Every structure is written in structure tokens, then in C-alpha cells.
Amino acid sequence: MASQTISRRSSALCDVHVVHEDAVHGALRDQPDTESLTYLADTFQVLANPTRLQIVQALAGRELCVCDLAAVVDSSQSAVSHHLRQLRQMRIVRYRKEGRMAYYRLDDEHIAALVRIGLDHVCE
Amino acid sequence: MASQTISRRSSALCDVHVVHEDAVHGALRDQPDTESLTYLADTFQVLANPTRLQIVQALAGRELCVCDLAAVVDSSQSAVSHHLRQLRQMRIVRYRKEGRMAYYRLDDEHIAALVRIGLDHVCE
DNA sequence: CTCATATATGAATACCTGTTCATATGTGGA
DNA sequence: TCCACATATGAACAGGTATTCATATATGAG
Structure with a gap:
């Protein structure tokens, strides 16, 4: 997991010419915090x-x-296990152990919703 | 855009030991077609x-x-333009030209929904 | 036409990712 | 205890990605 974090250069509104100042400040106000965005990207x-x-x-x-x-x-099996680790790390799936078996399921309903909406977009 | 496509080896249910046959066949029945999945991954x-x-x-x-x-x-400007191209290619944003300016907006409501649900998941 | 501005894009480089192979861990059965 | 099975994981290689730099295109002003 290594999404590049957002580098907030101090030169923010300087090295590029801002055309619509109000819109820019509105957009800046609406930005979620860097940490959430980075985690969401991951x-x-x-x-x-x-x-x-x-x-x-x-x-x-x-x-x-x-x-x-x-x-x-x-x-x-190895490839799937590696994939499952990543899915676990981002809390997309969770599992329970029963003897030597590991039973996986989705972590919450957000996940199924993401895929459903994504497929809606794709198939539109 | 180059998501690796799904390689459906003919050895499907052979090189690994299937434990719960019904569940496996149910899951196979529920799979969207390869093309949609590849596009969604992209x-x-x-x-x-x-x-x-x-x-x-x-x-x-x-x-x-x-x-x-x-x-x-x-x-x-260059980095943003490269990003916008990718967003355009996946129909995540679209734009209109006005003189030499290009005004970008989200392509449809699915996109905002994806980010909203994603943030919900992240912040849960 | 010529220049400045707004945007787009190809190439290159440094970094990140997916799969495989080999092996480790952990559990249940004989 | 010893083995087979289910799963997990580290290392390594092949291939993909993000940013920068240089430059192209295209529009409007003068």
C-alpha cells in the first residue's frame, strides 16, 4: 500500500495563474483532509x-x-492469498477461521455498493 | 489504460481443490463478464x-x-492535464471548450456517489 | 501576421504492482 | 509423532504508472 501522498507545496496559488478565484476557493473548502484522500486512493x-x-x-x-x-x-492459491491480504489491509474483506480453513466475506455493505455503482457507470 | 485482463485458463476447477462446490458454482454464475470487470478495474x-x-x-x-x-x-499544468486525460478516457469527467479555456465537470452522478461511498467506508 | 496564453501530449526516468516460486505456519488425522 | 492439507508470506522479475521537461496545438489580442 503506497499511494503517493499529496505534496502541498508552499507555492500553492502562485506558479499557476488562477482564473476564477471564487471557484478555486470553493473547491479548496470542499476538499476532504489529505489523510482520507490518500486512504481512499489506496x-x-x-x-x-x-x-x-x-x-x-x-x-x-x-x-x-x-x-x-x-x-x-x-x-x-498463492496469488489469491496475496490478493486477500491487500483486500484485508484495506478492510474490504474480513474472515473467520474454522479449523484450518479461512472463510472470507465482504467487510461491509459499502463495498458491494461501490462495485454495483461502478458497474452501473461502466454499463451506462 | 492497461489493466491486465483475466486469464481464464482451461484448467479452471482442476489445479486447486474445490471444497464447496455449490458455493463455487453460485459465485461463478454471479460473475459479470470479463470485459465489464476489466473496464471497472481501469x-x-x-x-x-x-x-x-x-x-x-x-x-x-x-x-x-x-x-x-x-x-x-x-x-x-502539465501534470493536471495528464490526469484529466485519464479521467476523460474513463468517462469520469467531461469538458466543454470556451475560447481557449476548457471547463471540466464530472461526467455523471455515479462518480460523485463512488467518492462519497468510498469516503463513508474510509471514515467508518 | 505575430505574440501571449490555455491546454495537450510524447518521451524518459524513478517508482510501484502482480505473479510465481519456494517455503513457512498452523491444524487435524492416523 | 508424523504427514497431509489450507493458508500465508518473502523475494524476485516483468511490466505498468506519475511526474517532469520539452514542445505542439489552438485561440484571441493587437
Whole structure:
């Protein structure tokens, strides 16, 4: 996870010519804090991979263990495990252990919503 | 734009041991087509950058020209222009020309929704 | 026409990512 | 205890990405 953070140079409104000052200040007022934006960028980064999207979509309707997921997305166990780690780190999925199996599910409803709206956009 | 496409090896349910066959087939049935997933991954990829998220957030409430955007996100005109191209290519923003200015806005409401839900997830 | 301004873009470089391979951890069964 | 299985992870290589610099295009003013 290494989204480049936003470098707020002190030269802010200087090295470029501002045309619409009001709009610029309005936009600056509406900006979320840097930390949230960076974290959100990392979240989108983890979603920005077809295999991980397949995993998320598979988990949208049910709980699955790692080797079932590997079968669904047709990748190696290792690759899926690496993907799951990233998804875990961004709290996109969580899991419970049962014996030696790990059952994964989506972390919350935001995730399914993101993918649904994203697909709406894509298919419009 | 170059998300790796999903390689559907013919060995699908073979090289890994399937534990819960029903769940696996249910998940396979729910998968969107490869093309949509790849396109969606590319869309998230473009959103997976703090500076581009700043741009999107700035455009959520108003129309802005390129040099105003450069001031808001505190980057060079060139960097912003490159970012805008990617955002355009994924239909995240669109623009109108007025003289030598280009005024950018979000392409549709899905985009603002994605960022809003994403921030909800991040801040939960 | 000529110049200044607003924006776009190609190339190059430094950095980040995905997969594989090898191996580690941890659990249950014999 | 010893082995098989389910999962996790570090290292490494191939390929992709962000920014900068230089420059191109295109519009309006004079």
C-alpha cells in the first residue's frame, strides 16, 4: 500500500495563474483532509484489479474459503492469498477461521455498493 | 489504460481443490463478464490517486478550468492535464471548450456517489 | 501576421504492482 | 509423532504508472 501522498507545496496559488478565484476557493473548502484522500486512493487501488474484483463479486453473495476463491477466479492459491491480504489491509474483506480453513466475506455493505455503482457507470 | 485482463485458463476447477462446490458454482454464475470487470478495474485505477481524487472532489460542486484545477490541487499544468486525460478516457469527467479555456465537470452522478461511498467506508 | 496564453501530449526516468516460486505456519488425522 | 492439507508470506522479475521537461496545438489580442 503506497499511494503517493499529496505534496502541498508552499507555492500553492502562485506558479499557476488562477482564473476564477471564487471557484478555486470553493473547491479548496470542499476538499476532504489529505489523510482520507490518500486512504481512499489506496482503497480504489486495491479494487483496481480484475482478479480482486472477481473475488469481491464472488464474496458479494456468500462466504468462501481460499481454495474455493482460487477456483472461482482461476488463479493459484498463492496469488489469491496475496490478493486477500491487500483486500484485508484495506478492510474490504474480513474472515473467520474454522479449523484450518479461512472463510472470507465482504467487510461491509459499502463495498458491494461501490462495485454495483461502478458497474452501473461502466454499463451506462 | 492497461489493466491486465483475466486469464481464464482451461484448467479452471482442476489445479486447486474445490471444497464447496455449490458455493463455487453460485459465485461463478454471479460473475459479470470479463470485459465489464476489466473496464471497472481501469476505472478504479484512475480513481486510485490522491491528486485525481482531489480533482474529482473539486469538480463535484462546480465546473473548473485547467489552470484553476492546477491551483486547487497544487500541481503543474502539465501534470493536471495528464490526469484529466485519464479521467476523460474513463468517462469520469467531461469538458466543454470556451475560447481557449476548457471547463471540466464530472461526467455523471455515479462518480460523485463512488467518492462519497468510498469516503463513508474510509471514515467508518 | 505575430505574440501571449490555455491546454495537450510524447518521451524518459524513478517508482510501484502482480505473479510465481519456494517455503513457512498452523491444524487435524492416523 | 508424523504427514497431509489450507493458508500465508518473502523475494524476485516483468511490466505498468506519475511526474517532469520539452514542445505542439489552438485561440484571441493587437
